[in-house]
Amino acid sequence: MRKTETFYDVIRRQGITRRSFIKFCSLTAASLGFGPDAKTAMAEALETKERVPVIWMHGLECTCCSESFIRSAHPLVKDVVLSMISLDYDDTIMVAAGHQAEAILEETKQKYKGKYILAVEGNPPLNEDGMFCIDGGRPFVEKLKYVAEDAMAIIAWGACASWGCVQAAKPNPTQATPIDKVIRDKPIIKVPGCPPIAEVMTGVVTFITTFGRLPELDRQGRPKMFYSQRIHDKCYRRPHFDAGQFVEEWDDEGARNGYCLYKMGCRGPTTYNACSTVRWNGGVSFPIQSGHGCIGCSEDGFWDKGSFYDRLATINQFGIEANADRIGMTVAGVIGGAIAAHAAITAVKRVTTKREKTDV
Amino acid sequence: MSLFDPLATLDAHGERAVERQSVYVYEAPVRLWHWINAFSILMLALTGYLIGSPLLSMPGEASANFLMGYIRFNHFAAGQILAIALILRIYWVFVGNVDARQIFYVPVWSGRFWKECVHEVRWYAFLISKPKKYVGHKPLAQSAMFLMFTLPLLFMVITGFALYSEGTGRDSWEYSLFGWLFSIWPNSQDVHTFHHLGMWVILVFTMVHIYVAVREDIMSRQSIISSMISGERMFKDLED
Ligand code: HEM
Ligand code: HEM
Numbered sequence: 001m002r003k004t005e006t007f008y009d010v011i012r013r014q015g016i017t018r019r020s021f022i023k024f025c026s027l028t029a030a031s032l033g034f035g036p037d038a039k040t041a042m043a044e045a046l047e048t049k050e051r052v053p054v055i056w057m058h059g060l061e062c063t064c065c066s067e068s069f070i071r072s073a074h075p076l077v078k079d080v081v082l083s084m085i086s087l088d089y090d091d092t093i094m095v096a097a098g099h100q101a102e103a104i105l106e107e108t109k110q111k112y113k114g115k116y117i118l119a120v121e122g123n124p125p126l127n128e129d130g131m132f133c134i135d136g137g138r139p140f141v142e143k144l145k146y147v148a149e150d151a152m153a154i155i156a157w158g159a160c161a162s163w164g165c166v167q168a169a170k171p172n173p174t175q176a177t178p179i180d181k182v183i184r185d186k187p188i189i190k191v192p193g194c195p196p197i198a199e200v201m202t203g204v205v206t207f208i209t210t211f212g213r214l215p216e217l218d219r220q221g222r223p224k225m226f227y228s229q230r231i232h233d234k235c236y237r238r239p240h241f242d243a244g245q246f247v248e249e250w251d252d253e254g255a256r257n258g259y260c261l262y263k264m265g266c267r268g269p270t271t272y273n274a275c276s277t278v279r280w281n282g283g284v285s286f287p288i289q290s291g292h293g294c295i296g297c298s299e300d301g302f303w304d305k306g307s308f309y310d311r312l313a314t315i316n317q318f319g320i321e322a323n324a325d326r327i328g329m330t331v332a333g334v335i336g337g338a339i340a341a342h343a344a345i346t347a348v349k350r351v352t353t354k355r356e357k358t359d360v
Numbered sequence: 361m362s363l364f365d366p367l368a369t370l371d372a373h374g375e376r377a378v379e380r381q382s383v384y385v386y387e388a389p390v391r392l393w394h395w396i397n398a399f400s401i402l403m404l405a406l407t408g409y410l411i412g413s414p415l416l417s418m419p420g421e422a423s424a425n426f427l428m429g430y431i432r433f434n435h436f437a438a439g440q441i442l443a444i445a446l447i448l449r450i451y452w453v454f455v456g457n458v459d460a461r462q463i464f465y466v467p468v469w470s471g472r473f474w475k476e477c478v479h480e481v482r483w484y485a486f487l488i489s490k491p492k493k494y495v496g497h498k499p500l501a502q503s504a505m506f507l508m509f510t511l512p513l514l515f516m517v518i519t520g521f522a523l524y525s526e527g528t529g530r531d532s533w534e535y536s537l538f539g540w541l542f543s544i545w546p547n548s549q550d551v552h553t554f555h556h557l558g559m560w561v562i563l564v565f566t567m568v569h570i571y572v573a574v575r576e577d578i579m580s581r582q583s584i585i586s587s588m589i590s591g592e593r594m595f596k597d598l599e600d
């Protein structure tokens with residue numbers, strides 16, 4: 001009987017040394033937050049387990065997740081991951097096209113029923129029966145449901161698949177809908193971000209393929225190991241925040257001194273992601289390090305909270321744009337005026353009724 | 361209350377004592393709570409506002425300053441005090457007198473409540489010259505306190521501790537108790553916004569509350585402000 005092809009077989013065939021392989025295992029185990037034993041467990045799993053087939057689909061999206069993924073820092077990581085998963089179908093980067101590609105999709109679905117991972121980048125628009133995103137001649141939402149049927153689990157890549165992102169921003173004409181609102185009977189892991197950090201993506205894939213299950217998820221369905229802290233919690237400008245030293249304008253002294261960007265609308269205090277620890281482009285930098293506040297791209301509805309440069313979110317309930325302080329102060333002003341008027345009438349009444357009494 | 365004919369009663373200095381009915385309404389724990397609560401809220405509103413719109417930047421090294429840290433510390437400390445006081449106050453709902461229960465419900469099922477509401481609105485609209493006497497809260501005050509104070513305060517405590525859990529982490533008791541809020545609003549920016557709006561609801565309540573307390577103290581037929589200090593409700597006349 002032919003031995004099933006493992007991840008280890010594949011990378012050895014590609015000329016990667018065992019030494020590099022073990023290094024990769026240690027690195028990944030560390031980045032996932034495991035103890036020293038985990039690397040042995042990982043190596044063993046990767047040497048013995050069959051590669052996990054992955055179907056990667058694209059709905060309404062901009063492909064920034066794929067772009068991020070193929071740029072993961074350690075070149076080895078990307079190679080490893082791409083060979084670790086057997087990426088059977090990815091219409092954007094696969095060689096096959098048209099009917100050929102669709103045939104592969106069909107084959108994977110049948111052959112690995114209940115065993116493959118469905119990775120979705122982007123989301124399905126539901127309006128007009130899904131006509132705003134046609135893929136292979138039919139609405140993407142149908143394809144998504146069809147392929148999800150037999151999947152072991154679903155990875156929702158990026159803000160689109162996780163929350164909806166820009167195509168779901170108000171007024172959301174196509175009714176773009178995140179994956180977990182469409183598929184309800186499968187384990188779904190959300191990896192939000194626009195795009196997500198490459199190392200986070202490879203970390204998630206590595207975990208799933210190594211251990212054959214989803215990592216521990218938080219309340220929002222995000223992997224805890226990358227999304228349980230805010231940018232603000234690990235931001236290197238945090239001492240300036242606590243000290244009360246803020247950039248007040250883009251070209252002021254504070255901006256030059258690298259003060260906290262809170263007043264410039266930084267969303268770090270409400271954004272869960274790993275940017276301030278893992279950083280981007282191989283750990284080179286991340287938005288705040290470049291002098292711009294976090295825009296909260298991995299959070300639900302981040303397009304609809306007003307300007308990226310305002311600290312207080314815009315509240316748009318009554319068709320006017322305002323924030324909590326403007327609404328509050330207006331109401332307080334009106335009530336204050338009413339109190340003053342009421343007090344004045346009270347005083348006048350008092351004086352006049354007294355006079356009436358003395359008149360009698 | 362005197363059993364003697366008021367006109368006949370003279371005190372040691374030979375002065376005529378004026379008879380006043382008085383009732384013990386606000387028990388000591390309620391009064392203590394009221395003032396702890398009031399000062400916590402003033403502190404929370406001040407520091408909360410400064411968390412949303414911080415002061416101008418401090419000069420010097422970051423290591424030499426901790427302004428925002430102190431402001432936030434005061435907010436959280438006052439928040440914890442307020443929360444504990446509220447828990448004790450809720451305990452008092454069960455062991456205290458009837459008046460201790462008033463601000464925790466609105467008796468919408470009672471016809472008399474509605475009639476008295478109408479009467480009170482007419483009093484505030486200057487349509488009636490003589491208000492009714494009440495031992496506890498007047499019906500409008502009761503409704504206003506429940507809707508504009510008790511509920512918003514609970515909301516502030518829940519959202520406040522949920523926001524606090526963002527700092528203490530996912531394994532904290534704050535997150536275990538109040539993390540469910542982030543299932544309703546996954547983006548905690550919304551929780552910040554609602555927490556902030558809640559402050560204005562409570563501040564508007566406070567403005568009206570203090571105005572009414574002062575006005576009623578002068579105009580009505582019972583003591584108001586001193587009731588919250590001594591606990592005794594004094595009635596200024598003997599008529600019904
Ligand atoms: C009546 C009571 C309260 C008022 C008026 C109040 C007011 C505020 C305001 C205006 C903010 C700024 C919101 C923003 O724009 O980001 C805030 C933030 C906050 N409040 Fe409160 N609050 C109250 C009670 C509490 C309680 C009971 C707690 C719990 C300990 C609490 C914890 C917090 C936290 C953790 C923040 C976020 C601080 C940060 O982002 O650095 N608050 N509060
Ligand atoms: C100078 C400030 C204040 C004064 C003079 C004042 C006065 C009073 C008085 C006289 C009462 C009794 C009302 C009655 O007999 O019907 C009362 C009750 C109450 N006040 Fe205040 N108050 C002040 C500040 C505040 C603040 C800041 C708050 C919170 C936002 C507050 C919340 C309440 C509540 C909840 C009650 C009902 C107590 C109960 O029945 O358990 N007060 N206040």
Ligand code: SF4
Pocket residue numbers: 231232233235236237238239241259260261262266267268269288293294
């Ligand atoms: S720059 Fe943003 S994330 Fe960093 S400390 Fe300031 S507010 Fe927090």
